[in-house]
Structures are given as C-alpha cells and as structure tokens.
Amino acid sequence: xxxxxxxxxxxxxxxxxSERKGLAEMRAGLLAGATGRTLxxxxxxxxxxxxxxxxxxxLVLTEPDPHMVKRLRRRVEEKRPAADVEVAEVGAENLPxxxxxxxxxxxxxxxCTVDHPQAAVAGAHRVLKPGGTLLFIEHVxxxxxxxxxxxxxxxERPWGWISGxxxxxxxxxxxxxxxxxxxSVNSGEFPGSGTALVKPLIRGTAVR
Numbered sequence: 001x002x003x004x005x006x007x008x009x010x011x012x013x014x015x016x017x018s019e020r021k022g023l024a025e026m027r028a029g030l031l032a033g034a035t036g037r038t039l040x041x042x043x044x045x046x047x048x049x050x051x052x053x054x055x056x057x058x059l060v061l062t063e064p065d066p067h068m069v070k071r072l073r074r075r076v077e078e079k080r081p082a083a084d085v086e087v088a089e090v091g092a093e094n095l096p097x098x099x100x101x102x103x104x105x106x107x108x109x110x111x112c113t114v115d116h117p118q119a120a121v122a123g124a125h126r127v128l129k130p131g132g133t134l135l136f137i138e139h140v141x142x143x144x145x146x147x148x149x150x151x152x153x154x155x156e157r158p159w160g161w162i163s164g165x166x167x168x169x170x171x172x173x174x175x176x177x178x179x180x181x182x183x184s185v186n187s188g189e190f191p192g193s194g195t196a197l198v199k200p201l202i203r204g205t206a207v208r
Contacts, residue, residue, distance in 0.1 A: 003064075003065035003066045003067045003068065004065060004067065004164040004165070005067045007067075007162075007163065007164035008045070008065060008067035008068045008070075008071060008164075009067070011044060011045055011068070011071075011164075012045055012047070015047070017192040017193065018190060018191050018192035018194060019047070020192075021191040021192045022191035022192075023137075023191050023192070024051075026137055026203060027047070027048055027051045027108060027137065028051045030051075030106075030108070030135050030136075030137055030203060031048060031051040031052055031053065031106065031135065032051075032053055033133065033135055033205065034052055034053060034055065034056050034104045034106060034135060035053075035055040035056065035103050035104055036055070036056070036057055036058075036102075036103030036104060037057060037058045037102050037103050037104075038052070038056045038058065038059050038083075038102065038103065038104040038105070038106060039060045039062065039095075039097070039102045039104070039106070039124075039127060040059070040060070040061050040062065040105075040106040040107075040108075041062055041105065041106065041110045041120065041124065042062065042063060042064075042092055042107070042108075042109075042110035042113065042114070043061035043062060043063045043068075043072055043087075044063060044065075044068050044071075044072065044109075045068055045071040045072055045075060046061070046071070046072045046075035046076060046079070047108075048106065048108060049075055049076065049079045049081055050079060052081060052083065054082060056083045056104070057083055057084070058083055058084045058086075059081060059083045059084065059085045059086070060085075060086045060088060060097075060102075061076070061085065061086070061087050061088070062087075062088045062089075062090050062091070062092065062095070063087070063088075063089065064090060064091040064092075065164075066089065069087065072087060091114065091115075091120075092107075092110060092114050092120035092123060093114055093115065093116045093119040093120045093123060094123075095123045095124075095126070097127045099126050099127065100127070100128065100129045100130065100132075101127055101129070102127050102128055102129065102132060103128075103129055103133075104128075104132060104133055104134075104135060105124045105127065105132070105133075105134045105135070106134075106135050106136075107124065107134065107136045107137075107138065108136070108137045108138075109137065109138060109139065110138070111136075111138050111170060111172045111175070112138065112139060112166045112167050112168065112172070112198075113164060113165045113166050113167070115165075117172065117175055118175060121175045121178075121179045122179060124179075125179050125180060125208055128208040129208070130208055131207065131208065132208050133205050133206070133207050133208075134176070134180070134205065134206040134207075134208075135205055136172075136176070136202070136203065136204060136205070136206065137202075137203040138172045138173075138201070138202055138203075139168070139190050139198040139199070139200060139201050140170060140172050140173055140200050140201070140202050141168075141169045141170055141171045141200065142200050143200075148196060148197075148199070148200070149169065151196070151197065152168045152197055153169050155168070155197060156168060156169050159197055166198075168197040168198050173185055173202050176206050179206075180206035180207065180208065181207075182206065182207040183204065183205070183206045183207075184204045184205050184206075185202050185204040186202065187200070187201070187202055188201045188202075188203070189201055
C-alpha cells in the first residue's frame with residue numbers, strides 16, 4: 001500500500017493545537033475505560049499510547065499506512081508501555097483476529113478514513129467478546145439538512161486529497177447504532193480552530 005507519506009509526516013503537528021485544547025483530555029477520559037486485551041484500530045502515529053491505563057494487559061495496534069506504521073513503531077519504542085504491545089500492519093476492514101478475542105476495541109478518528117466503514121464497524125463487533133466495549137471518538141456528518149452537511153458533501157473529495165483519505169460527511173453514529181444494541185453517545189465539537197468541515201464530534205461507548 002502506498003499510503004500518505006506527506007500526511008503521515010505532518011499528522012502530529014496538524015493535531016497539536018487540538019490536543020492542547022481538549023482532544024488529549026478527551027482521549028485520556030475515553031481510554032480510562034480500556035481493560036484487558038485491547039485492540040486499537042488505525043493507531044496512526046501512536047498518539048493514544050500515553051493514555052492507556054494499567055488495566056490494559058495486552059495491546060494490539062493496527063495501522064495500514066506504512067508511513068504511519070514507521071512512526072508508530074518508533075513511538076512504541078520511546079514510550080515502552082507496561083502492556084505487551086503488538087503492531088499489525090492491517091486495515092480495520094480486514095482484521096485477522098478470531099471472533100470474541102478482545103475485551104476492548106478503540107477507535108479515535110478512524111472510521112472517517114476507512115474505505116468500507118460498515119465492514120470496519122462489523123469487524124470491531126466481531127472481535128469483541130460478549131460484553132466487550134468499543135471506545136470511540138469520531139468526527140461526523142453535520143445535522144441532516146444543515147449547511148455544514150451540504151458543504152461536507154461538496155468538499156468531500158478535495159478534502160480527502162489533502163487529509164489522508166478522510167471523509168468529513170460520514171454518519172458514524174448511525175453505523176454504530178446499526179451494529180451494536182447498546183450505544184452511548186456524547187456529541188460535541190472538535191477542539192481547536194481547525195476547519196468547520198470536521199467540527200461535529202461524537203464520543204462514547206458501544207457494547208457487544
């Protein structure tokens with residue numbers, strides 16, 4: 001896979017303001033709920049690593065972009081988490097793990113970029129143990145009929161060209177609600193100045 005070398009190289013800097021203005025705090029609050037054997041989808045450069053609690057005993061980090069993986073492996077070496085860590089260069093749609101094998105699955109700003117989001121959500125559901133939890137933070141489509149949603153549709157393709165394949169107009173909340181029976185969602189806004197295209201944000205849990 002060719003990946004996105006330029007986007008991978010500037011990814012951390014692009015998120016720096018948002019992390020300082022609240023995104024890091026959101027990550028920490030979300031990941032405090034991670035326990036046991038944990039799978040992170042689309043781990044990127046490994047920004048979440050510092051937020052995993054001691055309750056995580058094993059951590060599997062998936063990332064399909066080879067340029068992101070290079071930075072991810074470097075960060076794992078730097079942070080040296082207490083949990084056993086494995087890096088798997090695979091996409092969220094094609095998880096090579098057996099059914100019901102994880103206590104927790106984590107997704108932060110991932111479902112906007114996968115080629116087949118329904119397959120990725122189904123995969124997350126499949127690998128979770130009964131009672132296991134998907135923890136998520138995702139930017140989503142604006143409210144139906146809103147000007148923001150219309151602009152997200154108009155600019156979807158050019159936005160994807162400059163942002164590593166991101167689709168700003170995905171109804172990820174709806175996808176999660178269709179796949180999981182027990183979903184808890186808090187709505188808000190992406191912190192920092194950023195662009196209005198990715199301001200709508202959801203975070204929460206989905207239990208298998």
